Amino acid sequence: MRRRRGAALLVAMLTVTVVATLAAAALWQQWRSVEIESAERTRVQSGWILTGALDWARLILREDTSNVDHLGEPWAVPLQEARLGTFLAADPNSNMAAGDADNTFLSGEITDLQSRLNVASLAGAGVKNDERVESFRRLFELLGLPAAELARLAENLRFAEDINVDNQNAARASLPPQRVEQLAWLGVSPQTIAALEPYVTVLPSNEPRVNLNTAKAEVIYAVGRGISLADAQRLVTERERQHFRAVGDERKFLPEEGKFEPNGVSVNSQFFEVRGRLRIDNVVIEERSVVMRTGREVRTLSRERGAFEAFVPADGRR
Template structure:
């Protein structure tokens, strides 16, 4: 009786091992299949997001082109400055009121939002250097901004000097090899001596553009107005913001008339009522995935060209610009 019992136990053990092996193989095959499906779905969502956000960028460029066609100053009361609140993508794809998308389609589950903001509503870091030298007017504007925000003046001095060295590409410059890299994005200004904490505070008020640009007095915040206009105080800056909400300034002379005679007159190199550089933000929410794209465009006449595009995941909705300090 002992041998049959041993044989039965061995057979049972073998069967259990076989079942465990088959279950492990089946689980591995199921996991591989699930992984392949998830990778394919993620790639499909990425491609769809690229198409939609590219279309949103083209839409923003079209709005800016039509705005240029109408002429006049650039202000926050124009159509390009109105943010696009989150809306179902199928509402944009419907040909007419009778063409409704199926609720099960991917278009009906995708939501799009966007915003166009004026980059000349901020102080341009590139203005700090003019013809290979630190620009005194721009340095004074940034000094007022640093003082208003409570930032260390030493960082501004280091920022201006390092930017001057980074822009100095003359063959006779022996220190060119030791100069810091020239930043292309605002985030990269830490290369020039700004601390991450200071950069976080400065971000709403500064930009980094490829050429020197004046500040648009129709779109700048109170803090930027205070910084970019010499001898202007915060009370007068707030008065300018209140006045332009009724009627945008069409000329610099209209601004001067509003605030009175200044110690240093306004000039087109530092102040303006028009803009050429804009940021187009697009945000697409597809199921649980959220993708946000930031693009900088340059408008010259009716030509609106894209300078660069950055895309990445986002966890927060797009916030419209404010005119508060």
Template structure:
């Protein structure tokens, strides 16, 4: 073997190594480009899905606003016997597409939309506890204490929430008036779930949730939609049996009781003189409603809750919140 052949071997080895390095580099770059493209597609798909789900859930909200506007045009009180309280049963989205004469394609989209409307005025409004009027504050605390007692909760829970709502309201008033608020003043909860800020445990919040709400302003309870527990709390002197009888009697009326006086009369002579006192905390109409929309697609379930305020024929959205699974 001559010297020239021996010199060519290292050169061929170096060339082969260089070729392998180039192939490896090209493969790495190609893999990186593929991964970047896949990631961009995933991000775009997720954003498209989020946008589409928000649009579809907005459809449930639009349905609720339409129902509430039509109900306002009918006039009268608000009761659980009206169409808005029926809710939107789960329906396949392709049903809506099939109703469109210009759409002749079967999308095969197995997505289902449902929704319901809950009268927020059927619950005790914790905002009522934050008042500067001493007499009203005592009456509201007594009412909320009765509600806690009916739910099997200690009176200390009512006292804690009332004090926190009052202090946080004072702090917000100071901020609005450009005055310095106390750093230790709690932030006023805007949702019932936020009562955790006041140091309440989750079981207590879960127990209160179906019976209380937090609205932007003070409000009265709708006696045509409230539960017996809430009726007992705000209508002084009303026992459980009378509250349940009131619920049964209103269910037989198309739009519930037309006034607080009618409700008192329906309960008999025992409560005949209670209408004036009850009118301070109870009414037969509602201004606030919670709308829940649910979108079910394959294994995913998306839920969104909104608070709307109805003023005449106008239904305004105050807030929207996507619920966790």
């Protein structure tokens, strides 16, 4: 009798264990399905929102019909983090749940890429541009960066841009960089890239002109000739009072020997970077896009989405 009772108890315990295991497995599968569905829903919704934000930015740039670009225009005002519900409140056709909108925050900014030195202007068709190299030399010297890295950058970029590179130099040729962080392909150290990032960009053309109305003092100093950093800072101060309406307006604020590289400056821009940041609960999704404006047409040249470096909306002076 005792043996039968023990066997029955053992069978009962095994049955309970099997049932509990199956129930736990079913519950885990159900939880996993819910999490996957939730993640996919978040991914799709975030894609829609960030695409809408990019279209909004393109509309702002398209509606800017002036021939002068400066930091007092609507596109230069960053969007501080705001609850998505404030944007959707005016849209009666929105199908996003109120709870989702209240937990979703959007922020972003538009940056003038021609406020920086264009690395792509260092070489074109495999020919190094000594005038542009001089601008970068002044920037490297100002930032205390090694001149050897600039020489390596210019030389390797020349091989990367040369479509007729011979077999002897083919091994030295790398892919042309598309972003500043890819300058590492051309032999630039991470420390130098980090120091250069606020002042340089890589445009999809060798456009050399820097916008005097949006560039930082360090960039203005780099493209200048016969001017000091203090002179460049004075231009920045004066343009905050009244932006430059044409190239040449800055002459009255420069020393007599001061000038700029021929065709090296302008007061308008074609290339812009649009950054959007979406925060849904603890999930942060960021997107950056490069757009080109030609007249009333604003084309998207590239889009990247993912986790980038820490992004804080600018104060409109970038």
